[in-house]
Amino acid sequence: MTSLESTLDALKLHFGDRLSTTEAVREHHGHDMSRQPTRLPDAVVYAESEDEVARVVSACFEAGIPVTPFAAGSSMEGHTIPLKGGISLDLTRMNQIVQVNHEDFDVQVQAGVTRKQLDAHIRDTGLFFPIDPGADASIGGMASTRASGTTAVRYGTMRENVLALRVVTPQGKIITTGRRTKKSSTGYDLTKLYVGAEGTLGVITEVTVKLHPIPETIASAVCAFETMRGAVEAVVATIQSGIPVARIEFLDEVAVEAANRHAGLTLKLAPTLFLEFHGSPRWVEEQSNTVREIADEFGGSDFEWSTRTEDRERLWKARHETIYSNRTLRPGCKAFTTDVCVPISRLAEAVLAAREDIDNSFVIGKIIGHVGDGNFHVGYLIKPEIPEELAEAERLAERLYQRAIDMGGTFSGEHGIGISKLKYLRREHGDAIDMMNAIKAAIDPKGIMNPGKLGQVE
Numbered sequence: 001m002t003s004l005e006s007t008l009d010a011l012k013l014h015f016g017d018r019l020s021t022t023e024a025v026r027e028h029h030g031h032d033m034s035r036q037p038t039r040l041p042d043a044v045v046y047a048e049s050e051d052e053v054a055r056v057v058s059a060c061f062e063a064g065i066p067v068t069p070f071a072a073g074s075s076m077e078g079h080t081i082p083l084k085g086g087i088s089l090d091l092t093r094m095n096q097i098v099q100v101n102h103e104d105f106d107v108q109v110q111a112g113v114t115r116k117q118l119d120a121h122i123r124d125t126g127l128f129f130p131i132d133p134g135a136d137a138s139i140g141g142m143a144s145t146r147a148s149g150t151t152a153v154r155y156g157t158m159r160e161n162v163l164a165l166r167v168v169t170p171q172g173k174i175i176t177t178g179r180r181t182k183k184s185s186t187g188y189d190l191t192k193l194y195v196g197a198e199g200t201l202g203v204i205t206e207v208t209v210k211l212h213p214i215p216e217t218i219a220s221a222v223c224a225f226e227t228m229r230g231a232v233e234a235v236v237a238t239i240q241s242g243i244p245v246a247r248i249e250f251l252d253e254v255a256v257e258a259a260n261r262h263a264g265l266t267l268k269l270a271p272t273l274f275l276e277f278h279g280s281p282r283w284v285e286e287q288s289n290t291v292r293e294i295a296d297e298f299g300g301s302d303f304e305w306s307t308r309t310e311d312r313e314r315l316w317k318a319r320h321e322t323i324y325s326n327r328t329l330r331p332g333c334k335a336f337t338t339d340v341c342v343p344i345s346r347l348a349e350a351v352l353a354a355r356e357d358i359d360n361s362f363v364i365g366k367i368i369g370h371v372g373d374g375n376f377h378v379g380y381l382i383k384p385e386i387p388e389e390l391a392e393a394e395r396l397a398e399r400l401y402q403r404a405i406d407m408g409g410t411f412s413g414e415h416g417i418g419i420s421k422l423k424y425l426r427r428e429h430g431d432a433i434d435m436m437n438a439i440k441a442a443i444d445p446k447g448i449m450n451p452g453k454l455g456q457v458e
Helices: 003-018 023-028 050-063 115-125 139-144 190-195 226-242 253-263 280-297 309-323 344-359 386-406 420-430 430-441
Strands: 043-046 067-070 087-091 098-102 106-110 163-170 174-177 202-211 216-224 245-251 272-279 300-306 334-341 364-369 377-382
Touching: 003 043, 003 050, 023 043, 023 174, 023 202, 043 174, 050 067, 050 087, 050 163, 050 202, 067 202, 087 386, 098 115, 106 115, 115 139, 163 190, 174 190, 216 226, 216 280, 216 309, 226 245, 226 272, 226 280, 226 300, 245 253, 245 300, 245 309, 253 364, 272 280, 272 300, 280 300, 309 334, 334 386, 344 364, 344 377, 344 386, 377 386, 386 420, 420 430
Parallel strands: 043 087, 067 087
Antiparallel strands: 098 106, 106 202, 163 174, 163 202, 216 272, 216 300, 245 272, 245 364, 334 377, 364 377
16 A cells, blocks of 8 residues: 555545545646646545644655645636645635634634635625635635735735734644734744745645725726827826826727627727726715826726726626636637736836737737736637647747846736746746745755645756
8 A cells, every 4th residue: 555545544534525536526626727737636635624734734744745725726827736646635615704803904714715705704894805816716825826916006915915824834733924913023924935835835724814994985987098008108107196096907909809798898999997996985086087187198088987886896897707708709719818017117018018929929819907016917819739829829928928027027926826937937036046945945845735836946
């Protein structure tokens, strides 16, 4: 009997039918929303408590068996794909809201709680959790991938909104990083180390995040532009004017067409900004009028805004479902979706260059972005089984990444690294990669945590 078989037999005594080796369950845990091919784990274990996570990880450390944390499976770069097999540790049943501290504007949740579940739970307190990556991702997964989204321009990313974590280390020990206070100057900042570690240094079991008051008034706006440059330069001018816009999203003509087809919208086929403003009724109106004036200077037209909840929800639903709208442009395609982030002063240059690359290629592509913080996404609509199309998307993506790095930016603003971008990490970080590898080796000497990802670059 192998060490894997004996370990699974021992865990089966405790977990019973919550340890599965059936192909259907393993297949579900062998892929995410990325373009990466499915890789099956040897088994899936459904943990229901922190102690059970520690039990699994401790047994796997002893036997040298890989462990890959899994929850919503909504990552975009292959983070949860178990490259080396082993156990996929499913945290979806760890979905309890531990404690809402409404007077302190924070909440403690188990890692499997999803962002929509959290917002529904705290709505009556007058508070909300602002990080919105689009998918109904788990809070633990969002911390692990350092997620952000449409509201990052106003409220920041998970990096700014996570106060503390509980983590099971590769040896099966349980540690707490951080405190509920707004600041601390004690010790290494282990919270920041684990936020964005992509499950390679341990398993996040509990997260304490900041909450924010629900704004008195929320208004959304749509504005079409004559040119892409005009739309992006209007964004830059808005940010440089110090207007605290809550969301400012860009869609090029291709993305607008897809949104119209998928969501039944009737937007003008032109480069378009979706915006959202938070505050008092008077403050929201002032912000909206100021941005309207800026948009006019850069060729914006048909500026329309609304405070009606149903209008706002329909607009943002169309934006968030843009990945599903791809099929309306090319049935049967799969989006080779990626993102970069550049200094705001280089944003127009970067977006226009990305669009020019697509226009000079034979693949269909679209650009959207959380452009208020310099982050934008490019989706190449390809059929990965056609080698020429996959190779062309890889070529275009590499040009996109290198250009962003040359501009002083990053080749991933929010998707993270996972599998898809691992080979580009040294281009951005240089010899700092050696330190990352050393941290991984020190914390996880047997390399069992999500192997083949961060910390094992070469």
